[in-house]
Amino acid sequence: MIVSMKRMNAILMKDFKDFSRNLYVSTVLILPIGLAALYGRTGVNSIESQFMLINLAFVMIATFIQCCLIAEEKEKNTLRGLMLSPASTAEILGGKSLLTFILTMFVVVVTAYLSDYRPANISVIFTAFFLSTFFYIALGTLLGLFSKSVLEASIIVMPVFAIFSLGSFLPMIIDQYPILKIGMYLPNVQLIELATKVEAGAGFVDVLLELFIILAWTIFIFLLTRIIYQKKMVD
Amino acid sequence: MSLQFISVEKRIHDSIIFSSFNLSIHPGQGVAIYSSVNVREQLMGLLLGDTTPSSGEVKIVGDQYTECKQSLGFLFLDNGLYERLTIEEMINFTKRLYSSTLSVDEVIGIVQLRSKRKMKIKKLSYSESKRVQLACLLVQNPDVYIFEEADQNLDLESKRIFLTVLQELKKKEKGALVLTGNMESAVTVADQIFRLDENGLHAIHTHDMSEEQPTIDETITLEESIQPVRFEKIPTKVNDKIVLFDPTEIDYIESSEGQSFLHIKGESFPANFTLNELEGRLLPFGFFRCHRSYIVNLQKVREVITWTRNSYSLVLDDKEKSTIPLSKTKMAELKEMLGL
Numbered sequence A: 001m002i003v004s005m006k007r008m009n010a011i012l013m014k015d016f017k018d019f020s021r022n023l024y025v026s027t028v029l030i031l032p033i034g035l036a037a038l039y040g041r042t043g044v045n046s047i048e049s050q051f052m053l054i055n056l057a058f059v060m061i062a063t064f065i066q067c068c069l070i071a072e073e074k075e076k077n078t079l080r081g082l083m084l085s086p087a088s089t090a091e092i093l094g095g096k097s098l099l100t101f102i103l104t105m106f107v108v109v110v111t112a113y114l115s116d117y118r119p120a121n122i123s124v125i126f127t128a129f130f131l132s133t134f135f136y137i138a139l140g141t142l143l144g145l146f147s148k149s150v151l152e153a154s155i156i157v158m159p160v161f162a163i164f165s166l167g168s169f170l171p172m173i174i175d176q177y178p179i180l181k182i183g184m185y186l187p188n189v190q191l192i193e194l195a196t197k198v199e200a201g202a203g204f205v206d207v208l209l210e211l212f213i214i215l216a217w218t219i220f221i222f223l224l225t226r227i228i229y230q231k232k233m234v235d
Numbered sequence B: 001m002s003l004q005f006i007s008v009e010k011r012i013h014d015s016i017i018f019s020s021f022n023l024s025i026h027p028g029q030g031v032a033i034y035s036s037v038n039v040r041e042q043l044m045g046l047l048l049g050d051t052t053p054s055s056g057e058v059k060i061v062g063d064q065y066t067e068c069k070q071s072l073g074f075l076f077l078d079n080g081l082y083e084r085l086t087i088e089e090m091i092n093f094t095k096r097l098y099s100s101t102l103s104v105d106e107v108i109g110i111v112q113l114r115s116k117r118k119m120k121i122k123k124l125s126y127s128e129s130k131r132v133q134l135a136c137l138l139v140q141n142p143d144v145y146i147f148e149e150a151d152q153n154l155d156l157e158s159k160r161i162f163l164t165v166l167q168e169l170k171k172k173e174k175g176a177l178v179l180t181g182n183m184e185s186a187v188t189v190a191d192q193i194f195r196l197d198e199n200g201l202h203a204i205h206t207h208d209m210s211e212e213q214p215t216i217d218e219t220i221t222l223e224e225s226i227q228p229v230r231f232e233k234i235p236t237k238v239n240d241k242i243v244l245f246d247p248t249e250i251d252y253i254e255s256s257e258g259q260s261f262l263h264i265k266g267e268s269f270p271a272n273f274t275l276n277e278l279e280g281r282l283l284p285f286g287f288f289r290c291h292r293s294y295i296v297n298l299q300k301v302r303e304v305i306t307w308t309r310n311s312y313s314l315v316l317d318d319k320e321k322s323t324i325p326l327s328k329t330k331m332a333e334l335k336e337m338l339g340l
Helices: A007-020 A025-041 A048-073 A077-084 A089-114 A122-146 A150-173 A180-183 A187-201 A205-233 B037-048 B067-071 B088-098 B104-110 B125-138 B156-171 B183-189 B206-212 B275-285 B328-338
Strands: B003-012 B014-027 B030-035 B053-058 B072-075 B146-150 B176-179 B192-198 B200-204 B232-240 B241-245 B250-257 B261-265 B267-268 B287-291 B294-297 B301-306 B312-316 B323-326
Touching: A007 A025, A007 A048, A007 A089, A007 A187, A007 B088, A025 A048, A025 A089, A048 A089, A048 A122, A048 A150, A048 A187, A077 B267, A089 A122, A122 A150, A122 A187, A122 A205, A150 A180, A150 A187, A150 B200, A180 A187, A180 B125, A187 A205, A205 B241, A205 B275, B003 B037, B014 B030, B014 B176, B014 B192, B014 B200, B030 B037, B030 B156, B037 B176, B037 B192, B072 B125, B072 B301, B088 B104, B088 B125, B088 B287, B104 B125, B104 B156, B104 B250, B146 B261, B156 B176, B156 B183, B176 B183, B232 B267, B232 B275, B250 B275, B275 B287, B287 B323, B323 B328
Parallel strands: B030 B176, B030 B192, B072 B146, B146 B176
Antiparallel strands: B003 B014, B003 B053, B192 B200, B232 B241, B250 B261, B250 B294, B261 B267, B287 B294, B301 B312, B312 B323
């Protein structure tokens, strides 16, 4: 399947214009940035709280916006038009994800900067951010396929929001409730573990396990999204 | 390139949505299919490739249908536009998506939205947004255009633009298929009109349209009813209105307490004439006085039931399967008519 950059770019430009005029969704960008500025100024800069903000940025931008973009296409009956066009599924979802990807990267970097997070090893942290972005975008696509309208999308994203951003405090209560050990394998918690190791001076080789777990999650959600997409579109 | 339906039939569970028909739409042809909403939805499903026909196939000549869906362009009933984009951006986006070579400016000119090109689509009226949708379709430049209820709820201006566009398409050797539930719309937009239902596809000839069209809603004043042609309709009174029925529509006529009632599709309408007068007028149309107080449309009779040697009933082919009595003396007459 040849992916046409021209068509993907057309979808990206369209989504960008559409998104920038959609204040209900685009104001979400301010939330993590604003919180980060606040946390940074008040001097709360333990790695957990910094990563709670970064994970919040991931969920709010990558998952929520992607979910809304897809849900709105469905709500307004425009997805059918796109699917009838020469653009392939890969181009449609690619074009949409590209916008979310750029926004996420931008917001995550700004959030990290404002909350005074200065990673010891930038390349490792960036690789982890990169992988995580893919994971959250795929998750957003998946949720978008399940919701029929923007309203539904903003509710369906709530549990995900709770798990992946507030879940950053999970390691703190893990000793009281051993059953939560499973939660340690969530990609957001893995991201924090990775960051902690990096702060202790770890390089690529030392964090391979964490990177691998995040990658596994990403691949899993990608495949799941693919299956659900095919199922939903056949109906 | 032409779109062909080859003995296409659709059944859902046990009921027939439409029975097998053949139809092809050649370049430069405008075809309208007049049908119920159910049939229209099924047809759209087939054209979109969402569903498959129970038998037969839909294809674009030379190739299998699924391989070249790009040569079909759809104008859906619900418009599916990005309402936060301006008209110009929307058309530009479609142009880039379809790698089209047509000029955006020209297309905006055709649908006469030049003065509003920078306006957001959500600020447009329904008719205007429909025109934007048409412009997007024109930019796609397909070989066969499919219009779903194209001129429903449009204002006069937009209808005129739409008709002009259709004329232009014909000149450009494009095929057009209009799916509609409105006979008037079908007549105005297409040269060939068909009615599609569970009995199959029937061509409707525009010149004898007056016979085909249902006349239930048609109320006319007395002056208009003076016509030079032979007048065959049966007037009935509904409240203050006079409603005219074609004799062929009538299932049967019943007389009760001195008043005669026309029974049409399960509803009854009081007629202004006595049964004897009606019998005289309706005899040439295959009606039969089967009982002292009944006249039946023989075309609609499905069964003759013999209860005993002296009592008979006729079962009609209408929705309720109405039964009407047939008197003994009339039975002999009927047998004679049937040649038994």
